[in-house]
Amino acid sequence: MLTLYDYLPSQNGWKARVLFGLLNIPYHTRLVSIFEGEGRTDAFLALNPAGGIPVLELEDGRTIAESNAILAYLAEGTPFFPAERYQRAKIMQWLFFEQYHVEPIIGTLRFWTLTGRLELNRVMADAKRAAGARALAALERGLANTPFLAGEAFSIADIAV
């Protein structure tokens, strides 16, 4: 059975959980205490050199880190990540967008807010709010003429963003 190394408040972990649910794939959860340093142990760094969750462990022990790579792996062969070249590239466009414009901007603001660190990071928070507003405006434009980010069909891009 597949194993997901996860931390429940994580939105990156949430992406994989949602797709597991949509695809009805059974999996084990292994919770990682990222704030207690478990992600920095040799054992965990062997699973993901970057030390973050989520990590997907395959039945044979091989691992995949980075939430969007996990989405792509799980969705292969399903309508959520179709084979057609243009469709696939459009989905990847939004997956990369999410990692550059959403996760480190809006995701970081969320993290600071939930953990009471917003005031501590006030100077950076203002810049991130402005960048977050630009990201949301880009999403509005991206969704102006289509119901889903990559066109007419729901895909892993919508889950990620």
Ligand SMILES: N[C@@H](CCC(=O)N[C@@H](CS)C(=O)NCC(=O)O)C(=O)O
């Ligand atoms: N770009 C990565 C980010 C992974 C990441 O930063 N995960 C956070 C939780 S959302 C984490 O584990 N942080 C603890 C750490 O990196 O030490 C992804 O999309 O999976």
